[in-house]
Amino acid sequence: MKNEIKKYRIVDLMEENLTNGSKNIVTRETGRIIREAIEVKIQKEQEEMIIILDFSGIGIIDFSCADEVAAKFIARLNLKEYGDKYLLFSGLTPSQEENITAALEKKKLSLLSLKEDGGWKLMGILNPYLKDTLDLVMERKSLTARELADLTGVEINSASTKLLNLNKVRLAIRMREALPNGGRQFVYRSLISSS
Amino acid sequence: MKNRICCPKILDESTFENLINQLDKIGVDFGMPVTIDLSKAQFIDPYGILGLLEIGRYLSERDLSLSLILPHSEEVIKYMERLDFFKIASELFSLDLDDAWPQEPFFRSPHSDVLLETRKIEGTDDIHNLVEDVRQRAETILTSHLKYDANAIDSFVVALSEVCQNIPEHSEDIGYVGIQKYFYGKKLGKNIVKIAVMDLGVGIRESLTPKYAPSVKNWSDLEAINLALFKGASRFDDPGRGQGLTQVRKLVERWKGKLMIRSGTARSGIIPPWEISRPKRSSLKDFPGTQISIILPEKFS
Numbered sequence: 218m219k220n221e222i223k224k225y226r227i228v229d230l231m232e233e234n235l236t237n238g239s240k241n242i243v244t245r246e247t248g249r250i251i252r253e254a255i256e257v258k259i260q261k262e263q264e265e266m267i268i269i270l271d272f273s274g275i276g277i278i279d280f281s282c283a284d285e286v287a288a289k290f291i292a293r294l295n296l297k298e299y300g301d302k303y304l305l306f307s308g309l310t311p312s313q314e315e316n317i318t319a320a321l322e323k324k325k326l327s328l329l330s331l332k333e334d335g336g337w338k339l340m341g342i343l344n345p346y347l348k349d350t351l352d353l354v355m356e357r358k359s360l361t362a363r364e365l366a367d368l369t370g371v372e373i374n375s376a377s378t379k380l381l382n383l384n385k386v387r388l389a390i391r392m393r394e395a396l397p398n399g400g401r402q403f404v405y406r407s408l409i410s411s412s
Numbered sequence: 413m414k415n416r417i418c419c420p421k422i423l424d425e426s427t428f429e430n431l432i433n434q435l436d437k438i439g440v441d442f443g444m445p446v447t448i449d450l451s452k453a454q455f456i457d458p459y460g461i462l463g464l465l466e467i468g469r470y471l472s473e474r475d476l477s478l479s480l481i482l483p484h485s486e487e488v489i490k491y492m493e494r495l496d497f498f499k500i501a502s503e504l505f506s507l508d509l510d511d512a513w514p515q516e517p518f519f520r521s522p523h524s525d526v527l528l529e530t531r532k533i534e535g536t537d538d539i540h541n542l543v544e545d546v547r548q549r550a551e552t553i554l555t556s557h558l559k560y561d562a563n564a565i566d567s568f569v570v571a572l573s574e575v576c577q578n579i580p581e582h583s584e585d586i587g588y589v590g591i592q593k594y595f596y597g598k599k600l601g602k603n604i605v606k607i608a609v610m611d612l613g614v615g616i617r618e619s620l621t622p623k624y625a626p627s628v629k630n631w632s633d634l635e636a637i638n639l640a641l642f643k644g645a646s647r648f649d650d651p652g653r654g655q656g657l658t659q660v661r662k663l664v665e666r667w668k669g670k671l672m673i674r675s676g677t678a679r680s681g682i683i684p685p686w687e688i689s690r691p692k693r694s695s696l697k698d699f700p701g702t703q704i705s706i707i708l709p710e711k712f713s
Binding site: 237239241243244245246247276277278279280281284285288289310311312313315316319320323324 | 536537539540541543544547562563566567569570573574577580581644650651652653655656659
């Protein structure tokens, strides 16, 4: 089963919520207005939805805005303040990427950005052992703790913890699946395969 | 005796102290009109222009009536006009422009090296407007003279946004910004762009005092500037706050530029290898608010 996906265009949110007609997300006040507009929308979405924040057509994002729109938002997303939702960024310029990365690093957060060629990029800070796990999830599209344990030679408990922690930072989707023998297991899926 | 503040021949970040130091003598004849004498000025950059405006505001807020003696140099007058000095100064000074104003009519050149005329910063919309304008004009100066690519222009504008938004965010005052391109022939052999940003607000030390004064030994303006510039200090507890100046410093360092912040009785910043200057000074004459000077050179290959 695939997760439902919605794309929010930041350009549209700016038109709806700002009166100055600007295409640049500058100043903390602007960042707060845009973040709050996203929060209102995302809270109305169904659980387990993947939201893509699309920055196409946006000029610059300064550090203060990056902190509001990316870092502060992701910190709350990880605490499930908006429910069980997932997030991807798309359409970022190199300058926007640089400033958002700086804001994420300051708070030791991370997120996935979609690239134009269909690839992905991890932005911010992620513990190296989780980064290795993320790479495997992204490569294989989905992974169980048993599969991760077999692939990496770690105990299944350790593999399970790694995948759970990846889900806690909203970088992998956790889904409960029924087994043929009547049991259940958790499958961790890549945000990209679902998007 | 008439209160008179005399402008040095060169008015920029390096000589601004000269003007501030003269404010002491104003106190002696408090209540008398003050004249700011620019007659000997031969060069004024955006920092000097903003400094004059802030000194004008400083004196106006003390209920002193002000007048201005224009520079003898027509070129300096024309430059001040190009930077919209007189438009803003007319709210602060008694200006009699007839006597010294150039006889020949002059027009603003479309090829002027002014990237941004003096702008008043009061709120968020002012920053949006200046960001839009600088991005639109970037092609002329930042691309052709400074050799900045699209990514570098974006970084430049982000830095500008960050230093300017400190005014509505922290200063509890209004402020000004101005930007100009120059050619640093002798010193650098390259084009440079000068950004000046000033306010007369609470200053960095007062902004940080509630959070840092109890725990910092010898709490002072210099300590406060250094904490804000080098440690990302902020009056807020959120670790995402206070990153603006730190990120601007990193950009200036990466581009081998100069950044100097004056606030209260101290100044501190970063000095590139091509500049000879003291990076830190304390025990200066107290002056309210925060005054920032940024010099960014043409890209080093």
